[in-house]
Amino acid sequence: MNIKRIGIFVAILLSAGAFVQAQQASSLRINEIMVVNETNFQDDYGMHNAWVELFNTSYGTVNVAGCFLTDDRNNPKKYSIPKGDILTQIKPRQHLLFWADNQPWRGTFHLSFTLDPNKENYIALYNTDGTTLIDEVTIPAGMLPDHSWARTFDGKDGWEMRGTTVSSNEYWYVTPSTNNITLDTNEKIEKFERHDSVGIGMTVTAMGVVFTALILLYLFFRVIGVISVKMSARNAMKAHGITDMEEAKEKGFGSRSGEEFAAIAMAMHEMQEDVHDIEDMVLTINKVKRTYSPWSSKIYTLTELPRK
Amino acid sequence: MGEFVSFIGDNLTTFWQYTGFANAAFGNFVMILVGICFIYLAIAKEFEPMLLIPIGFGMLVGNIPFNLEAGLKVGIYEEGSVLNILYQGVTSGWYPPLIFLGIGAMTDFSALISNPKLMLIGAAAQFGIFGAYTIALWMGFDPSQAGAIGIIGGADGPTAIFLSSKLAPNLMGAIAVSAYSYMALVPVIQPPIMRWLTGKKERLIRMKPPRAVSHTEKVIFPVIGLLLTGFLVPSGLPLLGMLFFGNLLKESGVTRRLANTAANPLIDVITMLLGLTVGASTQASQFLTWNSVRIFALGAFSFVIATTAGVLFVKFFNLFLKQGNKINPLIGNAGVSAVPDSARISQVVGLEYDSTNYLLMHAMGPNVAGVIGSAVAAGILLGFLG
Numbered sequence: 001m002n003i004k005r006i007g008i009f010v011a012i013l014l015s016a017g018a019f020v021q022a023q024q025a026s027s028l029r030i031n032e033i034m035v036v037n038e039t040n041f042q043d044d045y046g047m048h049n050a051w052v053e054l055f056n057t058s059y060g061t062v063n064v065a066g067c068f069l070t071d072d073r074n075n076p077k078k079y080s081i082p083k084g085d086i087l088t089q090i091k092p093r094q095h096l097l098f099w100a101d102n103q104p105w106r107g108t109f110h111l112s113f114t115l116d117p118n119k120e121n122y123i124a125l126y127n128t129d130g131t132t133l134i135d136e137v138t139i140p141a142g143m144l145p146d147h148s149w150a151r152t153f154d155g156k157d158g159w160e161m162r163g164t165t166v167s168s169n170e171y172w173y174v175t176p177s178t179n180n181i182t183l184d185t186n187e188k189i190e191k192f193e194r195h196d197s198v199g200i201g202m203t204v205t206a207m208g209v210v211f212t213a214l215i216l217l218y219l220f221f222r223v224i225g226v227i228s229v230k231m232s233a234r235n236a237m238k239a240h241g242i243t244d245m246e247e248a249k250e251k252g253f254g255s256r257s258g259e260e261f262a263a264i265a266m267a268m269h270e271m272q273e274d275v276h277d278i279e280d281m282v283l284t285i286n287k288v289k290r291t292y293s294p295w296s297s298k299i300y301t302l303t304e305l306p307r308k
Numbered sequence: 309m310g311e312f313v314s315f316i317g318d319n320l321t322t323f324w325q326y327t328g329f330a331n332a333a334f335g336n337f338v339m340i341l342v343g344i345c346f347i348y349l350a351i352a353k354e355f356e357p358m359l360l361i362p363i364g365f366g367m368l369v370g371n372i373p374f375n376l377e378a379g380l381k382v383g384i385y386e387e388g389s390v391l392n393i394l395y396q397g398v399t400s401g402w403y404p405p406l407i408f409l410g411i412g413a414m415t416d417f418s419a420l421i422s423n424p425k426l427m428l429i430g431a432a433a434q435f436g437i438f439g440a441y442t443i444a445l446w447m448g449f450d451p452s453q454a455g456a457i458g459i460i461g462g463a464d465g466p467t468a469i470f471l472s473s474k475l476a477p478n479l480m481g482a483i484a485v486s487a488y489s490y491m492a493l494v495p496v497i498q499p500p501i502m503r504w505l506t507g508k509k510e511r512l513i514r515m516k517p518p519r520a521v522s523h524t525e526k527v528i529f530p531v532i533g534l535l536l537t538g539f540l541v542p543s544g545l546p547l548l549g550m551l552f553f554g555n556l557l558k559e560s561g562v563t564r565r566l567a568n569t570a571a572n573p574l575i576d577v578i579t580m581l582l583g584l585t586v587g588a589s590t591q592a593s594q595f596l597t598w599n600s601v602r603i604f605a606l607g608a609f610s611f612v613i614a615t616t617a618g619v620l621f622v623k624f625f626n627l628f629l630k631q632g633n634k635i636n637p638l639i640g641n642a643g644v645s646a647v648p649d650s651a652r653i654s655q656v657v658g659l660e661y662d663s664t665n666y667l668l669m670h671a672m673g674p675n676v677a678g679v680i681g682s683a684v685a686a687g688i689l690l691g692f693l694g
Contacts, residue, residue, distance in 0.1 A: 188693060192451040199442035199454070206438060206688040207431075209541065213684045214431040214677060216536045221424040221529070228522050257517035258418065 024062050025127050030135045031055035031095060032150035032162075032180060033123060035115040035143040040164075041097075041176040043110075049101040050115040052123055053176060056090040057155035063089045066128035069098060071113045076126045076133075079104065079112045093154075095177050117143050148174040153181055326380075331373035335592025343367030343587065349492070356492035356649075359465065362580050363488055366587020384588045395585040398480070401473040403582045404466035405550040410575025411466075411647070411679065412530070412554025413567045419673040421525050422518035425625075426635070426670070430677025432621030433643025434685045436461030436614025440606050441689075447602060452476055455689040457603055460487045461610025462682030463494070463644035467547060469586065471686045474694055481589040482600040486607035488586075491646045497608070498615050498641045498653050505619045506637045510626075511661040513636040515670045523561065530555040537684055543694065544687020551683065611644065618643035618674065635670075642671035645678035 032053040034040060043049055052069065056062045065088040070078035081088060085108045090096045097109065104112045115121045124136035137159070139149040144163070152158045162174050196202055236253035237243065324330050346364030350357035369391070370384055384391040397403035420426055441458030449457060456476035459468045460483060468487035472480040490497065530552035537548050557567040589595075619640035626634045638658045642650045654671035 186452075189451050192693070196451075197445065199438065199445045202441060202451075202455075202692065203435075203438035206685060206692070207434065209688050210434050210681050210684050211428070211431045213537045213540050214427040214681060216540070217533060217680075218424045218427045220532055220536065221421055221525075224525055224528060224532075225421070225424065225519075228525050229519070232522060256520055258422070258520040259517045261520050 024058070024060070025064070025067060026134055027056060027058035027060075028062060028064060028067070028090070028125060028134055029055045029057055029151070029155045030123055030125055030137050031154060032148050032175065033115070033121070033137070033139055034146070034148040034174065034176070035121060035139060036117045036145040036147075038145040040146045040174060043099045043101070043106075045106060047099075047101065049099045051176060052098045052100055052111070054090065054096045054098070054125065055151075055155050056092060056094055056096075059092045061089050061091050064096060067134070068126040068128075068130055069111055070124050070126065071100075071115070071122055073122060073124070076124065077130045082108045095179075097177050115139070117141070146174065148176075150175070150180050154179055326375050326378060328373045331375055333373065333592060335596045336371045336373050338596060339367055339371040339590055339592045342590075343371065346489075346587075355495075356488070358579060359488045359583055360492055362583025363485065363587035366584040367590050368587075369584065370588030370591050384585065384591065385594070391585065391588055394581055395589060397578070397581060398469055398484075398585050398589070399473055399477065401470045401546070403578050404470035405546040406578045407466040407575060407582065408547050408683070409550040409554040409570050410572075410578070412551040412556075413558045413571035414575070415551075415555060415558075415647070415676050415679070416672070417529050417555065417676055418521040418526065419518055419669050420676055421521045421529055423516075423670070423673055426639075426673030427677040427680075428625065429618055429621055429635075429640055429643040429674035430645070430679075430681040431643075433614045433618035433640075433645075433674070433678055434462065434681045435617035436463075436610040436612075436644065437682070437685050437689075439613035439617075440610030443609060444606055447606070449602075452693045453479060455693045456480075456483055457606050458610065459483075459682070459686055459689065460490065460603075460607040461614045461644075462678075462685060463487070463491055463611065463614060463646040463650070464679060464682045465491060466582075467645075467682050467686045469582070470547060471689060474690055479599060479603060481586065481595050482597075482603040483607075484586040485590060485595075486604050488583075489604075490607050490611050491649065494611070494644075494646050494649045495653055497611050498650060499657050501612060501615045502619055502638055502641050502653075502657050505616065505623070508661070510623070510637050511658065512665065513634050514662075514665055515636055515667070516633070518669055518673075523559070526559040527556070530559065533680065537680065541684050541687035541691065543691040544683050547683040547686065548680070551679065614644045615641045636665075636667055639667055639671040639674055642673075642675040643678045643681070645675065645682045647675050647679060648672065650678075651675040 030052060034051050037048040037050055040048060041051065043051075054064060064081050065083040065085065067081050068077045068079060069081065070076050072078050088096070088108060098111050099106075099109055100111045100113060100115045102112060102114045103110050115123075119141050121139040121141075122136065123139070125134045126132060127134055137149070143149065143161070147161055147163045149159060150162050152160050162172055164174060192202065233248055233253040237245075237248045240251075240253075242248055242251075242253075328336075343364045343366070346360045346367065349355040350360035350364060374380060374382055376383070380386075381389040382391070383389060384395050386392055397406075437458045438461075439458075440461045441454045444454035444457045445451065452475040456468075456472040456479055459471045462468065465484065465488050469480065469484050472483040476483070533555075534548060534552040538545055541548075554567070554570050557563045557570055619637050621643070622635050622637040622640035626637070629635065636654075636658065639651075639654045642654050644650050651668055651671035651674075655666065655668040658665050658667040
């Protein structure tokens, strides 16, 4: 029996652990890719190579070690991101850049494949098991030099091509290892300032939610209360050998107040603990010597806190 | 010899520059006086001594002036100082959830479970938060600051600290002190409003004694409470999660040691650290500002609205209830989550009009519902404005 219980417990723990692991890696996204790098970002060898940027959408650090990057749909395990390098940890809402130079011996962040500007390029990120797809993207053929294929907003759906020259779109720049869009305002706050300067909208919405939460609790416990009263009435009927519901209702089975039980419990306590017919003390007129004085008694010294 | 005397003289001059007397500003003395006043109120008048003594003493600690340029690492705002390390529980917002754990382990939700309609009073009293939010916007605070100030109306110190540390860290000292001060002043603020808004007949309403609640119901409550409120407002999870977790420790009956620790030593330790560091954070240079004065005014206003909303809601609710099921509006004030003070006030005011009408257990229902309500409201504000 014990072994069975332990087995179930371990199985639950393991499945929970696996879920946590999956949940962490699943917050990664392929965020921006440059296929032809002529004058853009340099790697740590001073070379201009194609690059792939990953983004951690979560607010917790994610270690990408052990995950797989590939450009081949039939080979998800093409490049295994090495373990044991602390730099593979991506901090909350931060980025990590990999160089697609087909020179993996140059270090953790150099992939075992390159990107070809003359055809569509497929990039996928797989979880540590090599079978669970986390994210994939297909970059259109004919990418211009020093242009990137990027998500409009970090980690969100919607891709666009970005370059290095100013266009009508103010966010058109290539942004390796940094946010695709730099927000210098708090959109939420601005929205409230614009549409709800008096606070009525907030009051109505928030009070609506507060009432909804407590009404849901109310409804649930109303039902639970009815069931509980019925069950305790049934138990009381069984104990008293009564089968007639009406009679049980008359006697108030199941709906007795807590005060009644408290009074009964108090009476029982008094009977068992405090009320004595025979006291065990001895009355005497002789002087009783005590072995302590106020000077040696802890009661009168430092252990006592001052009382008002 | 002369050189030695000059050396001693230089040393004394340097020492003087390090003393509090040389660095004192007028504001420090004002805050020290406020701190002494808090300690006096706590000891002589017994106004929330558990809160006002640590906060009052913290004000003394935080307002002893020192040479800021000496790099002594003693001030609460100096990185790496002992006070600064203790203060991180406030700035990072992990003291309040631990307090909620203790509150959960101390709270008996029986009154609420036996009469669940009382939950709605706890919801109605949260109008205080949004009334203050609206006025704060009108006074020129931005929405996140207004949200942090409004939460004072929830009458819940830990919630106020939790939310202000996220939405308006620069106003946290004033908000925390304001919330705790008005919680201590609940016996002064609430009774006149309760008397003014209720009629003689209403004050005499006798409510049915609450039915006995089974152990199963008590165990189900924290689990379902967490699931329902958590799914609706995940941003309130740190507070709601800990509150219901503490309650499950208490009600499960099999984790008494854990429940006792949460309800006694743990909450005591955190209360001391929280009170002391919040008090110490009121350094005159940071605290004595026009904003603090406005926050205090808004705090008082939010308590008045919360009490009014609670009492009026019960009167409104009574219109739909059958004779015999009606609720005494004197428990409406208990919707603010100052546990158990506001419930105690319902009892005291109720006894003034009928010396055999005990409202305490009935008032505990909306009182603990108010704790849930204010945590939910804090979660909503954090979700919208965070």
